Amino acid sequence: MQKNTDLTPRHEARMVQLVFPSDTNQYGVLFGGIAIAWMDQAAYVCAARWCRRKAVTAHIDAVDFRRSVPVGATVELIARLMSTGRTSMRMEVEMWAEVLDAEEGPYQVVRGEFVMVALGDDNRPTPVPPFPPQDHSSTTKSNSR
Ligand SMILES: CC(C)(COP(=O)(O)OP(=O)(O)OC[C@H]1O[C@@H](n2cnc3c(N)ncnc32)[C@H](O)[C@@H]1OP(=O)(O)O)[C@@H](O)C(=O)NCCC(=O)NCCS
Secondary structure, three states, X not given: OXXXXXXXXXXXXXXXXXXXXXXXXXXXXXXXXXXXXXXHHHHHHHHHHHHOOEEEEEEEEEEEEOOOOEXXXXXXXXXXXXXXXXXXXXXXXXXXXXXXXXXXXXXEEEEEEEEEEEEOOOOOEOOOOOOOXXXXXXXXXXXXX
């Protein structure tokens, strides 16, 4: 099968969103709840890409909103797998903003950590592949797509 080495590695996920007026709060900047929903989606994609199972959010913590994002900006979400337990996966998610018709950016606006749990066909927690991978063969497998 053909491999594209430019694609995001299996322990990461990236998403780009355009901030529409419907995504903003009463001050005309990105609403925090929308930001967390997008971060949650990126964390989900990262987790499911790693474990190849259903995955649900168990915990969100350490979310820092550093700067606001104006309507019309783009944001890029980067989710990275940090560690795994038996059935859980901890991801770091960053959100970077860029105003495409201005010089500034990209600049980091939000960072948080998300714990996702893999579910088996019975909807109970099920084991996930370890991260970091514990041997060379799993490293190779994890990085292949
Ligand atoms: C997440 C959930 C599956 C855990 O089920 P559970 O029966 O409590 O499972 P367990 O106690 O066996 O824990 C399973 C794993 O989740 C982790 N976990 C559970 N709750 C957690 C929490 N609040 N914070 C961090 N980790 C948590 C455990 O540490 C364990 O990790 P490990 O296997 O790597 O050691 C269950 O609480 C659930 O379904 N929650 C709702 C999820 C949801 O609807 N999310 C929003 C929409 S996606």
